[in-house]
Every structure is written in structure tokens, then in C-alpha cells.
Amino acid sequence: EQCCAALCNLSCENDTLRIKLGELGACELFTTVCRLCDLHRPAQKRILEQACAAIGNICKRNRANRCKMAMVHGPETLTHVISRSLMAGPDADAVAEQALRAVGNVVMRNEENQQRFADAGGCHQLVQYCFATRNDAILRWILVALGALAQDEIIRYRLVLDGALAAAAAVEGFAVSDKTKEALHRLTALLPLPTPVLGSIILSEVGEDVCVQVSNDSWVCAKSTRIYNHPGT
Numbered sequence: 001e002q003c004c005a006a007l008c009n010l011s012c013e014n015d016t017l018r019i020k021l022g023e024l025g026a027c028e029l030f031t032t033v034c035r036l037c038d039l040h041r042p043a044q045k046r047i048l049e050q051a052c053a054a055i056g057n058i059c060k061r062n063r064a065n066r067c068k069m070a071m072v073h074g075p076e077t078l079t080h081v082i083s084r085s086l087m088a089g090p091d092a093d094a095v096a097e098q099a100l101r102a103v104g105n106v107v108m109r110n111e112e113n114q115q116r117f118a119d120a121g122g123c124h125q126l127v128q129y130c131f132a133t134r135n136d137a138i139l140r141w142i143l144v145a146l147g148a149l150a151q152d153e154i155i156r157y158r159l160v161l162d163g164a165l166a167a168a169a170a171v172e173g174f175a176v177s178d179k180t181k182e183a184l185h186r187l188t189a190l191l192p193l194p195t196p197v198l199g200s201i202i203l204s205e206v207g208e209d210v211c212v213q214v215s216n217d218s219w220v221c222a223k224s225t226r227i228y229n230h231p232g233t
Contacts, residue, residue: 001043004033004050011057018062027068030055034077034099039084039092052081052098059105066110075117078103082125086132093135100129100141108148118155123162130167136176143171143183150190157192164191 007026010017030051037048055074058065069075078099085096103122107113117123126142126149133139146164150156168188175181 001047001050004030004047004054008050008054008057011054015061018058018060018065021058022062022065022068026054026058027065027074028072030058031069031072031074031077034081039081039088039095045092045095048081049095049098052078052095052102056098056102056105059102059108063110066106066108066113069106070110070112070116073116074106075103075113075122076120078106079117079120079122079125082122082129086125086129090133090135093133093138096129096133097135097138097141100126100138100145104141104144104148107145109151111152114149114152114155118149118158123149123155123159123164127159127162127164127167130171134174136174136180139171139175140177140180140183143168143180143187147183147187147190150187156190160191165193 007021007030011021011026033051034048034055037044037051039045039048055069055078059069081099082096082103085092085099103117103126107117123146126146129142130139146159150159150164164187168184168191171180171184175184
């Protein structure tokens, strides 16, 4: 615990030491610690909290360490930590806060980490956490993480399908601090409003060749396929 805490303190707001720790294998070390710690054992829970805090520190404003986290399955590991914290309830709030902060820094402006986190079910876990907690600090870091993920256009729509709009509406009544309210505002500005589709004609399935009939009755292969919506049908 003290070792993780010491490394966490060294990497706090120190860009030079973040780079050095990343070169020495800190990303792999802390990710392994997160995998091995048992959230139900008090001593290991404190170690897990410090390891998550260290990940959040070394990945803050550090693109190289974010890339290293992808290589050691960091996004998937953090998803697992959040899932365990969600099931453990308020007893795991300290761990959850640091894990959620780490997610925001790991996925920030890194498409691979965003995708890996989403594919591991992380988006769903974040949305569920919005409904499960009233802890303002935890809500803030959830919203920051969701905002970082919503920078990706595809993940943005996945978040909506997972219920992010409803989660944001639920959080609005419990956001206390200005930082949490600001994070909520940024997220809702990014999320697309759902648009109803009244009807559509699918011209082809993915991978099929599509031909169109031209004026001389001949058929010409099309270069692209599209789905056209027909209002009122």
C-alpha cells in the first residue's frame, strides 16, 4: 500500500516523473495490481485505491502512457474494477472514485482505449453507476469519463443506447459542486438527441454489390450504398 501510495504521490502533477514511471513499466505494474487485489479485503482495497489513483496520475496529459495502458489491457481492467465497485456499493466508494478518475485520463483523446473500454462493457457500467450513487465526487468523475468517451462519434451513440441521456437527467438533481455541474453540461452538449425514424428502405446488406438501372435500361454497379428514410411511410 505504501509503495503504491509513494509512486502515486511522485506522479502527481509531475510530467517528468510520469514519463519516467511509464518507461520503467508503471502501467503494467499498476494494472496487474488492480487485477490481483480483492475488493472485499480491507488491506487490499486500500492498495487497489492507490493503484487506481496512480494510473489516473501517470495517464494525465501523457499520451505515451495512455498507449501503454492499451497494451496491458488497462481499459478492460478498469472496467472490471468499476463493475466490482458497483456491486460492492458505498463501501467501495473510495476505490470507485479513483478508478473512475483513472478511466477519464486513460480514454481521453485515445481512440483505441475508448473502443476497448466500450467493448468491455464500460459504457454500460458508467451509466448504471449514475443511477446507483448520490456521491457528488463519484458522479463528477463518471461524467468526466462519459464526456471523454463521447468524443468518439460511434461511442457517443452507443452511450445514448445504453441510457446516457436518462442517466444525465437523473444526475442533474443530485449534482452539488460546480465541477460536477460543469461536467454534466459538457456531456449533455455532446450527446445526440434521439431522432425517430418513421420508415426506411434498405437498398442492400453490407458487403453486397449494388447495381442501379440507368436510362438506357442497362445496369451499372454503384460505388456506395445508402439508406434513405421516407417520412410518412
